[in-house]
Amino acid sequence: MTVACLACAIAMFLTGRPRADAVALIMIVALPVSGVVTVNEALAGFSDANIVLIAALFVLGDGLVRTGVAQRVGDALIARGGSNERRLVTLIMAIVGMMGSVMSSTAVVAIFIPIVFRIARQSGVSRARLLMPASMAALTSGMLTLVATTPNLVINSALVYRGHAGFGFFAITPVGVPVLAVCMAWMLFAKRFLIGADSGETSNRPSVNDWVARYSLEGRAFRLKVEAGSPLVGQTLGRCGLDDDPVAHVVAIERRARMGTTVLPATADSSIAPGDVLLLDVDAAGFDLPAFCERYTLGVRRMSGAYFTDQTHDVGMAEVIVPPDSALVGDVARRSAALRRHGVTVVGLRRADAALAHDLQTTRLEVGDTLLVVGPWIDIFSMQSVEHDIVCLAMPVESDAYVPAPDKAVQAIGCMALVVALMLAPRVPNVIAGLTGCLLMGALGCVSLDSAYRAIHWRSLVLIVGMLPFSIALQRTGGIDIAADAVLRVAAPWGAHGLLAAVFVLTLVVGMVISATATAVLMAPVVIAMAAHLHASPYPFAMTTAVAASAAYMSPVSSPVNAxxxxxxxxxxxEFFLVGMPAALGALIITVVLVPLFWPAYAR
Structure with a gap:
């Protein structure tokens, strides 16, 4: 009965129907019904300390994203790469690996996809030759620390459950660092095999660049620095007339902050300080920029992208439509009080599928008009949630990179450093360290309760909890012993290194067709039982399984990162198979060589 349930679960994982977390819930019901485990045993995973730790790590990773730490570190290192493809590949893999060691690898890749796209546009390097290295580094980052990926924590939990001491925070690092180095060296050569399809988009959602072309915004944007002697210093936009200028309209204000810059909304009450940078939209042909700068003592700042595309981390766009019952009907597009109080500016208007590029100061709105509004992301989202006179049609893909708490980056870094320090402390449980970091991030404003709950990937937690009872069921019915004996019969004559190689290959094969987390849940009890049959320590076998679970390089469906x-x-x-197979082979060799060296007393 237990083997039949397991076979059904694997079959459903392979077909993808139903989805993985639903399969786990089915197993939570099926195993108690079969009489192999009790109801309490089937639900015990929800109280497992490692499940709580995994949830805490999702929140900590979200804190690094929300405060912009991930983006700032990535952008700072990538800026050093210039247009040198080899340097770009090396830097991307290094920073993705470093970030992935303390936060979700899926989140790291999601952050880096738009960054890689922007680098590809600016450097002329094919994005297909940059994305695969990022994916490989993200997967390999799971081999750098205990908390880098869920399978590590699953295997650690299996060890603790059977009475063994768990792995240390950096236990896997001596194996993971060489694997990452080999993968980086391999990708410098293998990137030539990556063709991809550069014409494909990450989704059907529009980008800011799409809207720049659609609404004819080229040549309308300027960044102007307010010099110390400017007559604008100490004034508000309303008092100096720049909030209602018929030609030039300030859409946002950049201001220096402790880490980088912050973007402020451009309302009539917005004050101007020396050193501010005004983001200016010009609604007229033949605008005399030198005369405007001379009048207000402004300096022109460089813009490498079209219409504030370099500022999309801070400055947002949204496409909205005027519904039939809207109070905006009849209002002048640029002078709408409803929109101006939200700190957003109308910079584009389409009517009857034609763009009205200019005269937004005189054009009155009609039902069905599609407007493009610009402003700080926080005001875009606020307008979208509370304004009833417009309907949001689309948000660009760049909205996913919005950083809601950029001034809390230092606090987020401090919280993460404290968590790592506590995990290294001998008497502090990892789960207490993780929860302490979450509480501090909440208290310091890096995350909110709502964002913390949204950050937790509940599907992954349910998947782990639902599959954990199989360990009990297989052990109680002898299934684990059967699987362990089968592997031993085949690989025992090969010696310790051969056994480790067999464990690695078996984990790798299983991980090609089901998720790494499910693979770890299934393989952990098997390899621990193998060690018991050999009267050896389980640590080398568990470590090999952890490394192999992260080496899912060969299939686009083996992990969310690859997908x-x-x-x-x-x-x-x-392309995944040709590039991933040598990388997985390198990881196999490194693991088989190094694991017995770091656990010499156990590799018998």
Missing amino acids: LVSTAGGYRFK
């Missing part, structure tokens, strides 16, 4: 870049880069299965 993300497969869509974004337009890769085929053949």
Whole structure:
């Protein structure tokens, strides 16, 4: 009965129907019904300390994203790469690996996809040659620390459950660092095999660049620095007339902050300080920029992208439509009080599928008009949630990179450093360290309660909890012993290194067709039982399984990381296999060589 349930679960994982977390819930019901485990045993995973720790890590990773730490670190290192493809690949893999060691690898890749797209546009390097290295580094980052990926925590939990001491925070690092180095060296050569489909998009959602072309915004944007002697210093936009200028309209204000810049909304009450940078939209042909700068003592700042596309981390766009019952009907597009109080500016209007590029100061709104509004992301989202006179049609893909708490980056870094320090402390449980970090991030404003709950990937937690009872069921019915004996019969004559190689290959094969987390849940009890049969320590076998679970390089469906870049880069299965097979072979060799060295007393 237990083997039949397991076979059904694997079959459903392979077909993808129903989805993985639903399969786990089915097993939570099926196993108690079969009489193999009790109801309490089937639900015990919900109280497991490692499940709580995994949830806490999702929140900590979200804190790094919300405060902009992830983006700032990535942008700072990537800026050093210039247009040198080899340097770009090396830097991208290094920073993705470093970030992935302390936060979700899926989140890291999601952050880096738009960054890679922007680098590809600016450097002329094919994005297909940059995305796959990012994916490989993200997967390998799971081999750098205990908390880097869920399978590590699953295997650690299995060890603790059977009475063994768990792994240390950096226990896997001596194996993971060489694997990452080999993968980086391999990708410098293998990137030539990556063709992808650069014409493909990450989704059907529009981008800011799409709207720049659609609404004819080229040549309308300027960044002007307010010099110390400017007559604008100490004034508000309303008092100096720049909030209602018929030609030039300030859409946002950049101001220096402790880390980088912050973007303020451009309302009539917005004050101007020396050193501010005005983001200016010009609604007229033949605008005399030198005369405007001379009048207000402004300096022109460089813009490398079209219409504030370089500022999309801070400045947002949204496409909205005027519904039939809207109070905006009859209002002048640029002078709408409803929109101006939200700190957003109308910069584009389409009517009857034609763009009205200019005269927004005189054009009156009609039912069905489609407007493009610009402003700080926080005001875009606020307008979308509370304004009833417009209906939001679309948000650009760049909205996913919005950083809601950029001034809390230092606090987020401090919280993450404290968590790592507590995890290294001998008497502090990892789950207490993780929860302490979450509470501090909440208290310091890095995350909110709502964002914390949204950050937790509940589907992953349910999947782990639902599959954990199989460990009990297989152990109680002898299934684990059967699987362990089968592996031992085949690989025992090969010696310790051969056994480790067999464990690695078996984990890798299983991980090609089901998720890494499910693979770890299934393989952990098997390898621990193998060690018991050999009267050896379980640590080398558990470590090998952890490394192999993260080495899911060969299939676009083996992990969410691969699925993300497969869509974004337009890769085929053949490209994943050709590039991933040598990387997985390198990880196998490194693991078989190094694991017995670091656990010499156990590799018997």
